[in-house]
Amino acid sequence: MLVLLGAIIIELFIGGLPAFRKFGFGFLTSTDWDPVQEQYGAAVSIFGTVATAVLALLLSVPIAFGVAFYLTELAPQWLRRPVGTAIELLAAVPSIIFGMWGFFVIVPVMAQYIQPTVIDSIGELPVIGALFQGPPFGTGILTAALILAVMIIPFIAATMRDVFMAVPPVFKESAYGLGCTTWEVMRAIVIPYTRVSVMGGIMLGLGRALGETMAVTFVIGNTNRIATTLFGPGNTIASIVALEFPESEAGSLKLASLLALGFILFVISFIVLAISRMLLRPRLKG
């Protein structure tokens, strides 16, 4: 397994080498993607990848936490199984379905109702308004993040629920015995006890959000510009590779650049993993 992983990384790196050679470090910082002039840069797609994934995480973690909290502490016993199963089923929906749902249902709603309203209200405010401007295409960074959030909620929620359930009842009951409210038990007993696994679940979600291709491709707007607003179209590494790959000729600089992008995506995933390990290390010891 490790050998296979290593082979993929090396293959991607070798394939991307012509692009790294040609553009050097500038490949990471250039916002150009011009197949006619053969100028390629990764900055826009790196930005899009990170921005959509982080936004998706911001949207999904509170909801996923709420779902897990409800399922383990609040919901009546008879409701827990069906709701839990429904959440797990959501995780099994293929991403193309989310993409089509996003494109044919969410995008029109965003374009016709949400975005015009928001642009006319919040968009007028100083400072924060700058995030909510631009033509209401419906597609864009925010829509992509929304779809991604829906996709990763089940992963995070299912992990959280499982680890919340794994807390020994003795701990919780003694806290209740001291007169703690449900929320106090959650905050003082359950979360500290499960912190590591919760982070693990969140990282699992982040990993999926970073690499998600089809659903994002449908709704992100696929434009090679760094979006200055949440409604602005952009692209991600995965989406640009999926879209451009079929029209890249063997041996061309474009193909090399796409492989280099794949390598960068690998590196980003590793960095995310490394950061999560670092965050967790002190707690792992303690």
Place this chain on the structure above:
Amino acid sequence: MKIVTTALAITLAGFTVSAQAQQITGAGATFPAPVYSKWGEAAKAATGIELNYQAIGSGGGQNQILNRTVDFGASDAPMDAAKLESGNLLQFPTVMGAVVVIVNIPGVDMNAMKLPGDLVADIYAGKVSKWNDPRIVEANHGLTLPSLAIAPVYRADGSGTTYVWTSYLSAVSPAWKSTTGAATSVKWPAGAGAKGNDGVAATVRNTKGAIGYVESAYATQNKLITTQLRNKAGHYVTPTPETFQAAASNANWKDAKNYAVDIIDQPGDKSWPIVSTTFIELPKDPKDTARSANVIKFFDWAYKNGSGIASSLDYIPLPEAVQSAVRSSWATEVKH
């Protein structure tokens, strides 16, 4: 009894094997994929040759045939002459098709809007950004145009349609040619991208003020609001089979090397300006001559009997003269 069934099964299996031997594989352009699949169905009944065509994109098709993983490659942009040479490939055209402009502007009906080519280029360059821009109003007397932002929509995936479209914009606008150019995907100065013809069509339908481009067959089948375009002769033409045919009949096939004819922005009062040819690349030194012969047999059948199918899907069949030129290329250049 059991022996008889087994024997029967073996015979049947034998038949399936021999039927599979008639299979030919191709990969490439998405633009002609609908007509190839219809031809495939009809040809299977008529000739017994079963076509397995994978619409993976022109670039992919060129890669696959250079690696000889398929029997033939298909591409919308003609392949580089040098590449054809080094890959030892014969290139020939199959059908022609047109690209049309679609819009979503409240109050603008089918083919009501008139657009000069350089204006379209400036819209896609982001230089003209409102539908009531003086230049659009000037071209459209009698049409009430709202003060609506123009949202140009383009193909986000690399595609032959984009190649044809940007070739057209380059032909009509020197500014577009020098800043953006023509390719299967380009650095778009403005607008948003969508995946595939269906993606562009749906985005235009969902976005007020949007403009986009799709293959003509796609626009007809989905009843999209198309526009008129001004052709080289200075006349406004509507996208119909007649105007497509008018442009195609002007093509200069004689002087085109490898049949790589350029029929973008042709002269002629009735010519639709965005018409293009799609190509097949066939190895001149096939590994399996029987399969290669079947490919030729298939396209020969399609030339003879496929015009009706092509026309019904809004493609334009090749002129007779070109078909016979291609036939003689097959006979002389491909190893039997």
